[in-house]
Amino acid sequence: MTDSSTTRPAETVIGAGTRPAETVIGAGTRPAETVMGAGTRPAETVMGAGTRPAVAVIGAGAAGLAAARALAGACAVTVFDKARGPGGRLAHRRREGFAFDFGAPFFTARDPRFLAELARLRAAGIVTPWACRFAEIEAAAITHRRDWGETPAHYVPVGRMSRLTAHWAAGLDVRQSCRIAALHRMPAGWALESEAGERFGPFAFVIVAVPAPQAAALLPAASPLHATAASARMQGAFSLMLGLAAPLDPGFDAALVRDGALSWISLCAARPGHEGGPGLVAISRNAWADAHLEDDPATIRAAMLDALAACLGQPLAPVHLDLHRWRYANAPAVAARPDLIDAEGGLALCGDWTSQGKVEAAYLSGLDAAAAVLARLAAG
């Protein structure tokens, strides 16, 4: 089982003499320069950002990428993410000839700003409404059926979720496989320290775009934003991925499950532009995941497989089986929060949990954070 949980790593304390190479992305007018360290201290690279203020975004999910894109014209933005690719919970995985979108299976749009972005994405052929046979299942029986179309639209990227996030990340300075472990306040701004001991900065502003518990672990206790993040609630989920020897037709392409361990089932081949073998993704109910978060993965796999077989009305013999645990999958809807920017401290928060556990909410929270940071920087 792979795990998206992100317990905070031990903070790296860099002692004199053992200090590793340090990358500093500067906010001022200093050009790139290399300073050879004296004694045991290794070389330190200082990268100047011209006259634009330097802003760090921690997290390359929908929220962080939206914030970074909105800031990119006015600021020197660097995005940091602990994963190998951008997207966060807009997750895609290829294994043994199978391909799974195993995070958010689709998204909806209501706000004019997100609708405008979707219009651009549709025009570029990146996203499309998902025309699929949708069903609702209760007590292992189909209770409703309808065909999804344009209204209301349920959007999916064409091919794979990572197509969308790669598009959003294009042109940005995104440092992948870089888990930020600590923020340090310095006279010139914020310095970020990675788990590997690299240091980045100074940054005039840091936007923390990660799930609430992970944000609370990063934010200094003295910042008012710490309490905001620490008080937010998030829920877990498991994604079960099945590769099949032959296509399966249960009479629907995607199903909302109303009871039991599962909340969602979708057929991989029904997704527009699917690029792998026949397969299924089943997503657990959040409350069920929270009750079983630390259970043995084999037990979770067996329970979800049984529930899936019951919903489909047939036993399953997958040739590939994988499970992913999302410790922070979803966030309940909350009233608009006024406490997402610490203007004096140079910190801002965004992410779905600041509004609602949805891609649209995450994206909009990123735009809002960027607007608040720009307003603060303009105020001087």
Ligand SMILES: Cc1cc2nc3c(=O)[nH]c(=O)nc-3n(C[C@H](O)[C@H](O)[C@H](O)COP(=O)(O)OP(=O)(O)OC[C@H]3O[C@@H](n4cnc5c(N)ncnc54)[C@H](O)[C@@H]3O)c2cc1C
């Ligand atoms: C199983 C599942 C089903 C879902 N279904 C739907 C759905 O049907 N419709 C819908 O709209 N939404 C759905 N969602 C929710 C949706 O995916 C999220 O609301 C949205 O993707 C959140 O985006 P985000 O940018 O706020 O956070 P994330 O996508 O979680 O991005 C946070 C990023 O921060 C990075 N990170 C964390 N800590 C650090 C650190 N210390 N240093 C560096 N990087 C760090 C992570 O690697 C991650 O990339 C679902 C989610 C899941 C998991």
